[in-house]
Amino acid sequence: MSMPTMPRRREILHASAAGLAVFVAGCASVPTGAKPRVVVVGGGWGGLGAVRGLLEGGHVAVTMVEPNEAFMSCPLSAHYIAGFQPASDFQRSYQKVDQLGVKRVRERVLEIDRVKAQVITATQRLSYDYLVLSPGVDYMEESIPGYAEARAQLPVGFRAFEQMAVRKQVDEFLVNGGNFVIGTPKPPYRCPPAPYERAFLIAEQMQQRGTKGKLILVDANPNPMPPPIAKPILNAMKQLYRDQIEYMPSVDIQSINMGTRKLATTAGEVPFTHANMILPMRAPDLIRQAGLGERWASVKLPSFQSRADERIFVIGDSQGSPLPKSGHVAFGSGQQVAEAIVARILGQSAPTTQEAAELPMGICWASVTHKEAININVRGSVLPGEAPKLRLTVDEQHNARSGAAAVSWGEGMWKAMLG
Numbered sequence: 001m002s003m004p005t006m007p008r009r010r011e012i013l014h015a016s017a018a019g020l021a022v023f024v025a026g027c028a029s030v031p032t033g034a035k036p037r038v039v040v041v042g043g044g045w046g047g048l049g050a051v052r053g054l055l056e057g058g059h060v061a062v063t064m065v066e067p068n069e070a071f072m073s074c075p076l077s078a079h080y081i082a083g084f085q086p087a088s089d090f091q092r093s094y095q096k097v098d099q100l101g102v103k104r105v106r107e108r109v110l111e112i113d114r115v116k117a118q119v120i121t122a123t124q125r126l127s128y129d130y131l132v133l134s135p136g137v138d139y140m141e142e143s144i145p146g147y148a149e150a151r152a153q154l155p156v157g158f159r160a161f162e163q164m165a166v167r168k169q170v171d172e173f174l175v176n177g178g179n180f181v182i183g184t185p186k187p188p189y190r191c192p193p194a195p196y197e198r199a200f201l202i203a204e205q206m207q208q209r210g211t212k213g214k215l216i217l218v219d220a221n222p223n224p225m226p227p228p229i230a231k232p233i234l235n236a237m238k239q240l241y242r243d244q245i246e247y248m249p250s251v252d253i254q255s256i257n258m259g260t261r262k263l264a265t266t267a268g269e270v271p272f273t274h275a276n277m278i279l280p281m282r283a284p285d286l287i288r289q290a291g292l293g294e295r296w297a298s299v300k301l302p303s304f305q306s307r308a309d310e311r312i313f314v315i316g317d318s319q320g321s322p323l324p325k326s327g328h329v330a331f332g333s334g335q336q337v338a339e340a341i342v343a344r345i346l347g348q349s350a351p352t353t354q355e356a357a358e359l360p361m362g363i364c365w366a367s368v369t370h371k372e373a374i375n376i377n378v379r380g381s382v383l384p385g386e387a388p389k390l391r392l393t394v395d396e397q398h399n400a401r402s403g404a405a406a407v408s409w410g411e412g413m414w415k416a417m418l419g
């Protein structure tokens with residue numbers, strides 16, 4: 001398999017002219033006069049891809065709405081959670097993006113008024129000509145009875161800055177020992193290999209620190225996800241962590257009792273001292289409230305244009321296409337959408353075509369030790385009116401080369417977003 005190097009813009013984007021043409025054909029025109037206004041909701045992987053692309057050339061007035069004061073990466077953050085690296089390695093400031101000319105609003109969007117073409121925060125109404133939504137995921141807390149009451153003690157940690165609460169659990173476990181349970185839902189959820197990666201790095205620390213106890217992976221799936229990665233993940237589990245990890249496949253968690261510290265599961269009761277419940281996920285409520293979809297936003301491919309509103313684009317994990325929920329895909333879809341919006345504004349729409357369009361590619365990493373990883377590459381294409389075709393390539397075995405490539409990939413992506 002060819003190894004990914006530092007991502008360059010075209011490589012991240014990986015969208016053909018055909019894709020662009022399919023997109024721009026359906027857009028509403030923008031009023032002349034002042035610069036067209038594009039509002040981007042979310043300053044994570046997708047939102048930053050869009051913002052960076054939209055700022056190029058200075059044709060657009062770009063507003064980014066993001067409640068966090070800084071960025072924190074979920075990719076590679078297992079190295080922080082398991083105690084191998086400090087949190088600061090995965091955090092970046094928005095300062096350089098500010099300097100490029102974005103208007104940054106540090107608030108949460110509460111509502112989208114599609115009739116007036118405005119997004120509403122606690123203090124502002126922001127008008128848009130085009131709206132790009134990349135608000136990430138919400139957790140379906142109601143899917144496990146007892147979870148909502150236990151939220152503070154059982155953080156999921158699959159969103160920026162939530163990792164600190166999981167780290168606290170891990171630190172306690174590594175010192176005191178016990179049963180650390182990681183619950184894994186059925187896809188679609190953000191970064192399917194991430195629960196196994198988290199388990200591996202915690203198990204590596206158990207070995208290094210001589211922690212007494214077990215890490216129990218309660219998996220709703222029959223095998224580690226996504227399916228092409230199952231073999232190298234199971235091999236790593238057997239080869240490296242036989243004494244630390246107990247794997248329970250095809251087991252659903254039915255409820256949580258924090259009083260007795262027991263999970264009710266389809267395989268009986270599982271006692272725990274610490275737990276990291278990775279819940280089923282969906283797009284944030286904003287998407288449903290705006291009538292853009294149910295569990296996920298409904299979009300057309302390759303354009304990521306909402307099926308409900310031609311002026312709205314939903315990218316990243318909130319959109320419901322079969323593309324993997326990956327930061328690389330999110331950033332690439334943001335860049336693609338930005339390029340197409342600018343092309344439209346400049347009146348550069350290409351003729352529509354029946355050619356297959358390449359979709360933004362995905363790169364994921366499953367760290368197996370703090371030095372070794374398994375690499376997964378996803379490439380996709382779509383023919384007009386047909387379901388997208390995805391091709392996955394996966395390392396057969398964890399290796400140090402992918403471990404090092406993951407680190408340079410992360411640095412390259414954070415630079416492309418925030419440098």
Ligand SMILES: Cc1cc2nc3c(=O)[nH]c(=O)nc-3n(C[C@H](O)[C@H](O)[C@H](O)COP(=O)(O)OP(=O)(O)OC[C@H]3O[C@@H](n4cnc5c(N)ncnc54)[C@H](O)[C@@H]3O)c2cc1C
Pocket residue numbers: 041042043044045046047065066067068073074075076077078107108109110134135136137157158159160190191194284286315316317318325326327328329330362363364365366
């Ligand atoms: C442990 C882990 C490991 C991962 N590893 C990889 C990997 O190796 N490779 C990879 O490509 N991907 C990986 N991912 C997946 C990657 O993190 C996500 O796919 C990516 O973050 C999705 O980008 P996004 O823009 O959709 O969401 P996010 O990056 O989560 O950004 C969403 C942003 O929207 C903001 N927001 C939410 N609601 C609102 C609102 N109402 N108003 C304003 N702002 C709002 C949030 O504050 C957030 O900053 C991993 C994820 C996890 C959890």
